[in-house]
Amino acid sequence: MTTMDTGHSNGLHDHHDLPYLARKGGVWTTVKDWMTTVDHKKLGIMYLFAILTLFFAGGVAALLVRAELFNPVRLVEGTGINGIPARYEGQMLGQWFGASPENPNEGNLWYNRAFTMHGAIMVFMVIVPGIPASLGNFLLPLMLGAKDVAFPRLNLLSWYVYLTGSIFGVLAILYHGVDTGWTFYTPYSTTTDAGHWRVVYMILAAFILGFSSILTGLNFVVTVHKLRAPGMGWFDMPLFVWAIYATAVIQVLATPVIGITLLLLIFERVFRVGIFDPALGGDPVLYQHFFWFYSHPVVYVMILPGMGVVSDIIAVHSRKPIFGYRAIAFASLGIAGVAFIVWGHHMFASMSEIGSVVFSALTFLVAIPTAVKIFNWVSTLYKGSIALTTPMLYALVFLFLFAIGGLTGLPLATLSTDLHLHDSYFVVAHFHYVMFGGTIIALLAGLHHWWPKLFGRSYSEPAAKIGVFLVFVGFNLTFFTQFFLGTHGMPRRYASYPDEFTMLHQWSTVGSFILGLGFFWHLLVFIHSLAVGERAKENPWGALTLEWEADSPPSEHNFSHEPVLKHGPYDFETTVPPHWDAKDWPLPDPAAVAANRH
Amino acid sequence: MANSMNIISSTLGFDASTWPLHDMVFGDRANATYAHSSDAAFMFILYVSIISFILVMGATAYFVVKYRRVPGKPAELSPHHNSRLEVTWTVIPTIVFVAMFIVGFKGYTDMLVPKQGGIEADLIAAKWSWTVKYSNGMSNTAVMPSNKFLAQPVPVYYMPAETPVRLKMISKDVMHSFWVPDFRLKIDVLPNRYTKFWFETGSIPEKADTLQFDAGSPWSAMNGTPYVDHWVFCAEYCGDLHSEMGAIIRVIPKDKFQWWLANAGSADPPDIRGERLWQNNCISCHSIDGSLKTGPSWKNIWGATHTMTDGSKVVIDENYIREAILNPNAKIVAGFAAGQMPSFAGVLNEQQIADLIAFMKSPKVTEPAAEKPAQ
Numbered sequence: 001m002t003t004m005d006t007g008h009s010n011g012l013h014d015h016h017d018l019p020y021l022a023r024k025g026g027v028w029t030t031v032k033d034w035m036t037t038v039d040h041k042k043l044g045i046m047y048l049f050a051i052l053t054l055f056f057a058g059g060v061a062a063l064l065v066r067a068e069l070f071n072p073v074r075l076v077e078g079t080g081i082n083g084i085p086a087r088y089e090g091q092m093l094g095q096w097f098g099a100s101p102e103n104p105n106e107g108n109l110w111y112n113r114a115f116t117m118h119g120a121i122m123v124f125m126v127i128v129p130g131i132p133a134s135l136g137n138f139l140l141p142l143m144l145g146a147k148d149v150a151f152p153r154l155n156l157l158s159w160y161v162y163l164t165g166s167i168f169g170v171l172a173i174l175y176h177g178v179d180t181g182w183t184f185y186t187p188y189s190t191t192t193d194a195g196h197w198r199v200v201y202m203i204l205a206a207f208i209l210g211f212s213s214i215l216t217g218l219n220f221v222v223t224v225h226k227l228r229a230p231g232m233g234w235f236d237m238p239l240f241v242w243a244i245y246a247t248a249v250i251q252v253l254a255t256p257v258i259g260i261t262l263l264l265l266i267f268e269r270v271f272r273v274g275i276f277d278p279a280l281g282g283d284p285v286l287y288q289h290f291f292w293f294y295s296h297p298v299v300y301v302m303i304l305p306g307m308g309v310v311s312d313i314i315a316v317h318s319r320k321p322i323f324g325y326r327a328i329a330f331a332s333l334g335i336a337g338v339a340f341i342v343w344g345h346h347m348f349a350s351m352s353e354i355g356s357v358v359f360s361a362l363t364f365l366v367a368i369p370t371a372v373k374i375f376n377w378v379s380t381l382y383k384g385s386i387a388l389t390t391p392m393l394y395a396l397v398f399l400f401l402f403a404i405g406g407l408t409g410l411p412l413a414t415l416s417t418d419l420h421l422h423d424s425y426f427v428v429a430h431f432h433y434v435m436f437g438g439t440i441i442a443l444l445a446g447l448h449h450w451w452p453k454l455f456g457r458s459y460s461e462p463a464a465k466i467g468v469f470l471v472f473v474g475f476n477l478t479f480f481t482q483f484f485l486g487t488h489g490m491p492r493r494y495a496s497y498p499d500e501f502t503m504l505h506q507w508s509t510v511g512s513f514i515l516g517l518g519f520f521w522h523l524l525v526f527i528h529s530l531a532v533g534e535r536a537k538e539n540p541w542g543a544l545t546l547e548w549e550a551d552s553p554p555s556e557h558n559f560s561h562e563p564v565l566k567h568g569p570y571d572f573e574t575t576v577p578p579h580w581d582a583k584d585w586p587l588p589d590p591a592a593v594a595a596n597r598h
Numbered sequence: 599m600a601n602s603m604n605i606i607s608s609t610l611g612f613d614a615s616t617w618p619l620h621d622m623v624f625g626d627r628a629n630a631t632y633a634h635s636s637d638a639a640f641m642f643i644l645y646v647s648i649i650s651f652i653l654v655m656g657a658t659a660y661f662v663v664k665y666r667r668v669p670g671k672p673a674e675l676s677p678h679h680n681s682r683l684e685v686t687w688t689v690i691p692t693i694v695f696v697a698m699f700i701v702g703f704k705g706y707t708d709m710l711v712p713k714q715g716g717i718e719a720d721l722i723a724a725k726w727s728w729t730v731k732y733s734n735g736m737s738n739t740a741v742m743p744s745n746k747f748l749a750q751p752v753p754v755y756y757m758p759a760e761t762p763v764r765l766k767m768i769s770k771d772v773m774h775s776f777w778v779p780d781f782r783l784k785i786d787v788l789p790n791r792y793t794k795f796w797f798e799t800g801s802i803p804e805k806a807d808t809l810q811f812d813a814g815s816p817w818s819a820m821n822g823t824p825y826v827d828h829w830v831f832c833a834e835y836c837g838d839l840h841s842e843m844g845a846i847i848r849v850i851p852k853d854k855f856q857w858w859l860a861n862a863g864s865a866d867p868p869d870i871r872g873e874r875l876w877q878n879n880c881i882s883c884h885s886i887d888g889s890l891k892t893g894p895s896w897k898n899i900w901g902a903t904h905t906m907t908d909g910s911k912v913v914i915d916e917n918y919i920r921e922a923i924l925n926p927n928a929k930i931v932a933g934f935a936a937g938q939m940p941s942f943a944g945v946l947n948e949q950q951i952a953d954l955i956a957f958m959k960s961p962k963v964t965e966p967a968a969e970k971p972a973q
Contacts, residue, residue, distance in 0.1 A: 073841075102889060105838040112838065181835050187789060188772035188836055278790035284773060285788065318665070319672070324679045349775055349833075350786035350793075353710055357703060364695040371691045372684070378654055379683075381661035383674035388662070396658065403654055407647035414643060414698050416636045416705025420782035423775060423833040487623045487640075489779025491831045494841035498829065572673065588672050596675040 017560060019456065019553045038152035041554060043159050044138030045454065048447075051126055051134055054166060055440075058121035059516060064114040066478070066512040068093045069505045073104060073496035090496065111495040112179035119182030120173060120202070124209050125166045127439050128298055131305035132251075133162065133216060135446050136244045138454060140220060142547035142554060143238050145229025145563035150222040158215035165212060169205030178202060181493060183295075186276040186287040190265075200269060203262045210255035210294075213301070217251035220244055229546060231565035235329070238545045238569040239315075239322060242329045243308025246336040247301050254297035254340070261290040285350050292343035300339040302435055304332055306442030307373060310395045312569075313449050314377050316543040317392035318384030321570040324376040331369035331376075338365045348418050356415060363413040370406050374399065389541070390464040394445030397472050401437025405430060408483065426486025429479045437475060444471070444522070451529070452536030456553035459529035467525060470518030477511025539579040545569045549578040614638040629826060629849070630781035630797045632708040637782065639701045646694060709783050712796035716762030721795070722945050723767065723774040723787040726839035726882050728830060729945060730755045730765075732859060737878070737950070753878045754846045758855035759802050759826075765795040770940040775834035778847060784833050799849050802826055809850075819861075823854045839882055872957025875950055883939065886963045892938050894931050900958050905932045919955055 020041045023030050034042055070092070077087040087101050093114060094107025101107070137155065141148050149155050172178065176198045180189040189199040224245045228237070237245075264275050274280030276287040307328075315322045322328065344351055344359030351359070377399060386392070408430040411417040421427060451459055481504045490501050497505065539548040546563050547554075567575040573593045576585045587593075614620050614637040615628060623644065624637055665673070720731040731737040757763055767776060769789040776795055777784035785795045806824040811817040825848050832843035850858070876884070876896075883892035894904075899914050906912055907930045921928055923946060926939035946954070957963065 103891070104842065105891070108838045108841065112835075112840075179837070185773060185835070191772065278788075283790060319667075320676075321678045323677075324684055327679070327684055349784050350773075350788065353706075356706070360702060360706075361699055364699055367695055368688060368692055372688055374654060375684075375687045378657050378661070381658060381665065383676040384661065384665045385667045385671065385673040386662050386665050387667040396662065399658060400655060403651055407651060410647065410695075410698060411640050411643045414639060414702030414705075416632070416702045416709060416782075417640045417643065418702075419706070419709060419784055420636060420640075420779070422784060423777070424779075484623070488625055489777075489829060489831065491777065491833045491841075493835045494831075496841045573675065586670060586672050588675055592675055596677065 017555050017557075019551065020556045021456070021553050022556075036156070038148070038156050039556065040137050040141050040149050040152065040155060041558075043155055044134050044136070046159060047129065047137060047162070048134035048454075050163065050166065051130055054121050054125045057170075058118050058126055059519065061114050061118035061121065063512060063516055064093055065111065065118060066509040068111045068114070068495060069497075070509045072499070072502060072505075073107065108495040109177075109179060112181075112493070113173075113177055115493060116178050116181055117173055120169060120178070122435075123182050123302075124169060124206050127302045127435055129162060129209070129213065129216075130302070130439060131309060131443055131446065132220070132244055132247055132301075133212075135309070135443070135450060136220065136247075136305060137216070139450065139547055140223060140241060140244055141227065142453075142550055142558055143241050143545050144223065144227050144232065145546045145559065145565065146223065146227035147557050147559070149219045150226055151219050154215055154219055158212045158219070161208060161215065162212035165205055165208030165210075168208060169202070172198075172201040172205055176201065183291060185291075186284045187278060190268075190277055191279075197269065200262070200265050203258065203265055207255075207258050207262050210251075210258050213251040214255045217248035217255075220248040221252065224248075229563050229565050235326065236565055236568050238308075239311035239325070239328055239332075240305075240308035240545075242332050243304045243306075243311070246332040247304045250297045250301050250304075250336050250339055254294050254301075257290060257294040261287070261294070264290070285347070288347050288350065289343070292346045293340075296343035296346065297336075297339040299434075300335055302439050304335065306398070306439045307332065309442045309446040309449070310377065310398050311373075312543075312545070313391045313395040313445055314380050315570045315572075316449070316541050317389055317395070318381050318386045319542065319572045320380050320382075320384035321568075321572060322376070323379035323382070324372075325570070328373055328376050331373050334369040335366060338362070338369075342366055345413060345418075348415060349422050360413055360415045360418075367406070367410065367413065374403060374406070389448075390459075390461055390468060391445045391449035391541075393465065393468045394441055394448060397468065398438065398441045398445060401433050401441060401475065404480075405433030405437050408433065421486055423492055424486035425482040425490045425492055428492050429482035429486060432479045432482075436479075441471075449541070450547075451526075452540050453547060453550070453552050453554070455530060455533075456536050456551075457529045457533035458536045458540070459525050459533055463525045463528070464522070467518050467522040470514055470521055474511050474513075474515030474518050478508050478515055479511070481505075481508045481511070537579065539577055542572075542577045542580055542585065544571060544575055544577050612638050614641045617641050619644065627780045627828070628782065629799045629828065630778075630783065631713075631800070632705060632797075633780070633782040635705045635708055639698075639705050642701060643698055646698075710794075712764050712794065713762040713798060716764070716798070717758065718764045718766070721765045721767040721776065721787070722770060723776070723832070724770040724879075724940055725772065725837055726832070726843040727878055728753065728755075728776070728832075728843070728845045729878055731945070734859065736859070737875075737945070752844050752846055754827075754848050755830075756855055756858050757799070757847050757849050758852045759799050759849045761852055761855075762796060762798045767793050767795060770945070772836050773834045774832045774836050774843070777831045777833040778828050779831070780828040786834055799826070802849065802851060820850075820854060820858060823850050825850045842882075868953045868956035869960035869962075870957075871950075872953035872955070872960070873962065875946065875954050876957055879942065879946070880954075893934060896958055896963050898964060900964055906930060907932050907934075907936070916955055919958065920951055923951055923954070 020039055024033055034046065037043065071090040073088055073090040075086055076089045088104050088107065091099065091101070091104070091107030093110035095101065097110045099106035099110060178198055180199065184199045184202050186199070224241060267273050268275045268277060268280065268282065272280060274282035276282045276284055278284060311322055311328055342359060342363045344355055345363045348356045408426070412421055412427065412430060448459065448464060485501055485504050488501070490497055536552045538552050544567060549563055550558050573588055574590070576582045576587065613634045615626065615634065620637060620641055628634060628637055718733055722729040722731065729737050767785065767787045769787045771789060773789065774787040775784050776787055778797070781797050783795065783797065785793050787793060802824045806826055809820050809823045809825055811821055828847045828849070830845040830847055832840060836843065885891050885895040886897055888895045888897040901914060903911050903913050912918055912929060918929070924941055924943045926941055927936050930936045
């Protein structure tokens with residue numbers, strides 16, 4: 001414990017010095033306290049639980065999808081023609097949900113609902129808000145040395161907006177049996193249910209969730225601008241903060257577009273103005289433009305925070321200043337800028353030729369800062385003092401998977417090869433390597449890295465490493481096979497497939513269940529930690545960013561004094577970390593350090 | 599620049615099929631003039647990717663082992679940044695990416711700019727079938743039993759080898775996407791404007807399978823014709839039977855194709871032609887065994903009296919069927935939703951409507967009189 005001047009020297013132990021998790025009364029008081037809290041830490045924890053719960057729901061939907069694909073649908077009896085009744089096999093979901101084995105439509109419908117559920121939940125409710133809303137909310141003020149975000153009440157509002165959007169979205173999917181895929185492409189989405197309102201509900205859910213993103217984004221932008229600790233310049237901020245900042249800017253700028261799309265859809269439905277529906281003289285491709293003008297920048301909302309997490313973890317666990325700090329910070333902003341001008345690469349197969357050529361060229365622009373970041377991370381390891389802790393293992397898994405995800409993006413940006421690979425399993429594998437191998441793995445890395453700070457408890461390192469192994473093997477088995485399915489011609493969103501794809505699909509399904517087991521294992525490790533884990537130290541990894549100066553878990557007001565920044569976030573060569581003893585942290589010869597700087 | 603463009607073009611002339619890893623990635627069925635250059639572009643990107651991945655991950659693994667933590671020892675000192683190095687690893691990928699873009703652009707123009715000559719055909723997509731209409735108005739196709747892939751029979755489209763084929767595509771309902779993996783090309787099929795797809799296959803290999811029809815079949819003149827089959831998939835999600843929306847492009851020698859085009863349309867009696875039309879156009883919504891699908895079953899429908907949604911009674915005869923095909927929402931049988939069936943005006947001509955009617959009257963669809971429900 002630090003024993004600095006607390007400013008509360010009146011002898012009374014102010015309740016603000018208690019850990020934020022301390023209960024202030026009975027069950028009802030505690031529930032009310034959490035439900036009305038404006039504490040960024042409690043909000044971050046509530047987001048974390050909501051996001052992990054939805055991740056579980058989306059994961060179950062994914063396992064249903066993989067279970068269905070273990071076997072193709074086959075006609076096993078009769079022909080369905082010439083008056084002979086047919087019977088189909090291999091429609092696993094259909095059979096579970098009571099669909100007729102004589103009618104392939106019904107069985108496939110359950111499959112179509114399952115992948116829609118999986119995509120919509122994972123994208124809009126898990127990956128987009130994932131890291132910024134949970135870890136971002138909890139850590140951003142701590143890292144800046146602030147007491148809270150700039151607008152704590154707005155933060156509470158955006159939590160409830162998120163909750164409303166998630167509940168609304170899940171109910172809309174369940175109630176309407178939405179089977180459109182998470183992209184809700186017109187005219188399929190607008191013409192196949194009687195009321196034609198299904199897509200409006202779904203876009204409304206996306207917009208409510210987006211609104212929560214805007215509010216959080218605004219809050220974070222102002223917090224970063226206004227609440228940095230004395231002495232903290234822009235280039236003294238941890239790279240996680242840079243990433244969250246770039247993310248927040250994209251959220252604020254891109255999300256209104258989904259709102260405009262919603263308004264246009266409602267106009268079309270209510271006033272019969274042809275915008276997207278060809279029957280009214282509209283153009284369905286226009287919907288794709290609107291959708292991706294929002295959803296493509298959002299791809300970077302998903303990945304940038306993960307990059308920030310990994311930047312910090314690699315530096316801390318190799319005790320090395322991050323290589324090319326400014327390059328990484330500017331690469332984040334560069335990606336955020338280019339994010340707005342590459343949406344067309346989702347539509348090479350439907351767009352005008354010139355549009356395709358321009359968007360292909362622009363798309364390669366994103367690849368450059370991304371490559372630069374990877375090189376910087378690897379260079380940070382050079383001559384480091386590398387400990388293979390669970391967070392570091394996950395950061396390395398991130399590098400491995402994200403490199404594959406990035407490299408397999410290249411043939412998708414290339415025009416001629418994309419026209420083959422578009423909407424195939426190659427794309428499915430690619431974006432899972434980026435979104436899952438990137439964002440979710442980074443979330444796991446961050447969760448283990450900051451777990452002691454979040455809950456004040458340690459988790460079992462050996463047990464967590466078993467989880468890393470299961471997730472790594474399961475993930476690669478699930479998705480590496482899918483690259484080959486894609487190049488050989490397997491289209492996505494298919495409930496069935498020709499015989500030649502069976503073996504790869506079965507390996508993929510086996511992998512997905514190993515992956516599921518890995519997550520279940522991690523859940524057990526976390527529960528074990530919360531129940532009987534050892535009390536965590538304030539700064540177990542020897543990190544230099546300000547959140548580690550606070551208690552574990554932090555007190556209600558974060559710091560007992562206003563922190564003043566005396567060192568950069570990665571000055572491992574010159575600084576003994578807070579809560580560490582100088583004898584446990586040998587520093588190199590200051591003269592050599594000074595010489596190295598020049 | 600012109601010189602480097604030439605080098606790239608000639609690189610694209612390479613047939614990637616013998617390159618390392620090619621068959622593992624793509625199999626050996628590529629068969630369109632532009633497929634080989636598309637594969638060459640992919641393999642180029644793949645080799646670059648494998649090399650960079652090995653370099654980056656190799657360095658990572660080396661560093662993790664060599665610089666693992668030794669308790670009590672601080673990290674060694676090394677520069678915090680190095681402008682020359684950072685500029686290098688920004689510029690080199692940029693140059694490589696420009697090369698990838700150019701290669702992709704060149705292959706893209708090959709795919710989009712059709713060769714003249716050869717044949718033209720229309721392709722009409724609807725939930726959940728593809729119909730090809732040849733220049734002589736025929737939309738006849740053979741149908742293949744489905745156990746290899748689909749729940750329903752797969753239409754087979756004959757196409758001539760070594761001939762440019764240009765398809766003009768339109769959708770009757772939602773978006774679809776016409777993908778022939780062996781050609782390495784897919785183009786979306788839209789409901790509100792035509793899109794185009796062209797291909798020219800190579801010659802048919804000597805070891806190809808040959809067609810065999812029963813001795814009495816009017817098709818037996820085609821026996822012994824070598825052919826190559828290519829899957830067609832719908833690649834834009836379109837609903838319940840999206841994964842059943844397949845077809846086969848069967849490439850046969852040019853001269854055999856000419857014979858087939860001239861004769862196939864009239865070789866069969868009307869009810870057999872009608873059955874094929876049903877399998878290609880109607881089967882996903884109309885059963886003939888009484889099972890309920892999106893639309894009424896055709897079992898025993900001929901001559902029956904049905905109640906419409908407005909309460910009127912209509913006898914199912916030639917004129918009702920014709921109207922139902924061309925203007926499907928005019929009269930809807932009670933219990934079924936309006937707006938489900940697209941109009942087939944312009945897709946089925948008068949001859950084909952007559953063929954369908956012949957099929958509906960044929961014994962395959964009308965059961966023995968004893969089973970007819972009392973009127």
